[in-house]
């Protein structure tokens with residue numbers, strides 16, 4: 001495929017191509033973003049991967065550098081930028097509680113200003129915009145499982161608010177660009193996702209347990225371990241996200257795996273798959289931790305026929321291979 005140069009100086013003089021799409025992936029060097037870039041590059045789209053490397057890393061996308069249909073742009077989405085694109089997948093935002101609480105003001109700015117700038121960019125390009133929102137917009141949910149019509153139970157002044165409320169305002173902005181400007185927008189609410197390339201230090205439960213089990217350290221269960229999450233493997237998420245972007249409906253769509261586990265059940269499964277000798281250690285839980293979480297996925301199933309395929313036991317095995325290599329353990 002012939003590369004299409006980007007940048008405002010040359011692009012305006014070049015006749016737009018019609019045989020492949022120019023796709024911007026913000027947060028493209030992160031866990032989810034890098035898998036999305038892989039998928040889009042492999043099928044022949046021209047991918048612009050934008051990242052400020054706050055939580056992502058070049059190692060996640062270095063295998064794509066040099067490919068004629070891949071371009072890496074170091075940029076912070078809180079600053080404006082001009083690019084020419086057809087689709088914007090807007091992922092840029094720290095996602096692990098440890099990371100997003102580390103600099104909560106930056107998280108809130110990224111969610112608000114970053115989303116505003118990327119909506120402005122997509123509007124100018126007359127492109128389509130997809131927001132990666134989160135199950136955290138439901139907060140500590142009073143409805144179970146959560147369906148898209150549920151408005152949530154979010155603490156607006158707590159330690160998680162920078163992220164939860166940040167994503168809620170990002171959804172609001174997205175819908176206002178649709179209502180005010182008639183823009184083509186899509187919203188996905190992603191539920192806990194795991195897989196290869198998760199940051200080793202990101203503090204999320206699956207990456208923590210797998211790394212701990214591989215290194216022979218105790219599995220740290222927060223609180224009494226009875227809180228639940230529903231874990232989705234990365235390849236299922238990528239197919240779901242792309243289907244929503246290319247489908248006809250705005251959403252919001254829950255994208256997640258409805259198989260629900262307590263953290264103690266997850267710890268037992270990780271022990272079984274990774275290291276039967278691992279011991280469990282209880283730690284204090286963090287504030288405002290949602291007690292239960294499970295997606296109702298009937299909306300996306302009815303609309304697009306999407307449902308997850310990978311069960312946790314199999315997904316964990318794929319992740320273990322990647323973590324073993326990166327942690328240099330056998």
Ligand code: NAD
Nearest residue numbers: 027029030031032052054055056076077091093095190193
């Ligand atoms: P991640 O931390 O691995 O990736 C986020 C990427 O965004 C990183 O590469 C980071 O460097 C980049 N980034 C952060 N702030 C930026 C900024 N201001 N400018 C440019 N780049 C910036 O997280 P992830 O798990 O890949 O999550 C990706 C998206 O999916 C996020 O928007 C997150 O909210 C959403 N999401 C993820 C999950 C999940 O379980 N992984 C669940 C719900 C929602």
Ligand code: UDP
Nearest residue numbers: 079080081082083116117118120121123124
């Ligand atoms: N923006 C951007 N790139 C573009 C177009 C807009 O970064 O190609 C930013 C712009 O700087 C502004 C935001 O997106 O901060 C919203 O743009 P919009 O045109 O919707 O609103 P306005 O500029 O009128 O506030």
Ligand code: UDP
Nearest residue numbers: 097203204205206208220221222227263289
């Ligand atoms: N958790 C845990 N041990 C860990 C990390 C997290 O028991 O080492 C718990 C955490 O308290 C929460 C659940 O696992 O109840 C999911 O946490 P994670 O940070 O992965 O995602 P989120 O809270 O954003 O769903």
